[in-house]
Amino acid sequence: MSDKKYCALTFDDGPSDTTKFILDILKFYNCTASFFVIGDRIKTDDQKETMRKAVAQGCTIENHSYTHGKLIEMSDEELLEEFNKTQEIVYDAVGEYPQFFRAPGLNDKGRLYDVIPLPFAGGSAGTAEWNSRLGDVTSNIDERIKGILSVVCDGHIILMHDCSGNYLTAATLRYIIPKLKEEGYEFVNLRELFRIKGIDPKSASRMQWKDVVKE
Numbered sequence: 001m002s003d004k005k006y007c008a009l010t011f012d013d014g015p016s017d018t019t020k021f022i023l024d025i026l027k028f029y030n031c032t033a034s035f036f037v038i039g040d041r042i043k044t045d046d047q048k049e050t051m052r053k054a055v056a057q058g059c060t061i062e063n064h065s066y067t068h069g070k071l072i073e074m075s076d077e078e079l080l081e082e083f084n085k086t087q088e089i090v091y092d093a094v095g096e097y098p099q100f101f102r103a104p105g106l107n108d109k110g111r112l113y114d115v116i117p118l119p120f121a122g123g124s125a126g127t128a129e130w131n132s133r134l135g136d137v138t139s140n141i142d143e144r145i146k147g148i149l150s151v152v153c154d155g156h157i158i159l160m161h162d163c164s165g166n167y168l169t170a171a172t173l174r175y176i177i178p179k180l181k182e183e184g185y186e187f188v189n190l191r192e193l194f195r196i197k198g199i200d201p202k203s204a205s206r207m208q209w210k211d212v213v214k215e
């Protein structure tokens with residue numbers, strides 16, 4: 001039995017200029033991760049190229065809606081449109097469909113589960129490091145590091161943000177990746193985390209996965 005521990009780094013709200021910095025850091029440390037993208041942020045060839053680069057490095061691209069709007073206020077039809085548009089844009093850019101959905105704001109009102117046909121990813125957002133037009137930077141680098149180290153455990157999904165200008169998150173990674181590697185952690189993308197743990201992400205419904213562990 002290996003005493004290796006695994007967790008998944010996940011990044012919401014990209015792609016952006018920050019994504020490139022994060023990809024360089026992941027490559028340097030030989031880690032993979034999952035990016036939950038906002039469909040309407042994928043417009044330029046450069047953004048599509050960033051996603052292809054992520055996939056070429058072993059990362060996965062997942063679905064974080066099309067507009068990042070208030071999903072619970074939308075009709076079923078609008079919800080499906082949010083979902084499908086991003087599925088197609090990602091497929092068009094990288095040649096494969098997202099396999100996970102994460103609701104903006106981790107909104108988990110039940111109706112979303114009835115409409116969106118993918119497993120939902122949650123995660124710990126304890127780092128409070130989102131910014132740009134979606135909110136404010138609310139934590140400095142020490143708080144971000146502490147936020148991650150205080151929740152991390154084997155099988156955990158760490159939630160961070162690669163929105164534009166969020167360079168402190170990239171800086172945080174430079175600290176936490178080597179530190180957690182020393183403690184026996186390996187960083188893998190979300191699909192890989194489920195495979196390693198032998199858990200089918202569709203085996204639980206109407207919930208957001210936060211830790212991928214056998215009960």
Ligand SMILES: [Zn+2]
Nearest residue numbers: 012013104105
């Ligand atoms: Zn978001």
